[in-house]
Amino acid sequence: MQATKNKLWFGTLRFLEELLGKVPILHLEDVCDALILCMEKPSINGRFLCASAYVSSAENAGHHQTSFPEIEIPDEFVEKLERKIVWGSTKLKEAGFEYKYDVKTILEDSINSALNLGELKIPSSLV
Numbered sequence: 523m524q525a526t527k528n529k530l531w532f533g534t535l536r537f538l539e540e541l542l543g544k545v546p547i548l549h550l551e552d553v554c555d556a557l558i559l560c561m562e563k564p565s566i567n568g569r570f571l572c573a574s575a576y577v578s579s580a581e582n583a584g585h586h587q588t589s590f591p592e593i594e595i596p597d598e599f600v601e602k603l604e605r606k607i608v609w610g611s612t613k614l615k616e617a618g619f620e621y622k623y624d625v626k627t628i629l630e631d632s633i634n635s636a637l638n639l640g641e642l643k644i645p646s647s648l649v
Contacts, residue, residue, distance in 0.1 A: 536579055548575075555619070559619050563618075564634040574628070
């Protein structure tokens, strides 16, 4: 969201961060694998939080600035908020689920996906 320079989307991201402490993130393939695990184990019931990591908007922006320097991130999107999270995704792990993707891969795949879909553009002078 931050890489698009869209203030409305950034506002949504920042709202989640204010509400939850950090923004839960996960890879689409991990979601699919978690769903399959829950379907294959009838003993599993209830709700699950399927988040492999939690990032702040500043951590997200910092990663994008480092990994994709050709994409400009507005300075206002990098402002750090010091928030703590008090919840986690332990229920799935206790059921035997293992996440395949780390934070770096999730963030990089999200940018690459946005580039492939044309939702994010790299300035032509940098290509």
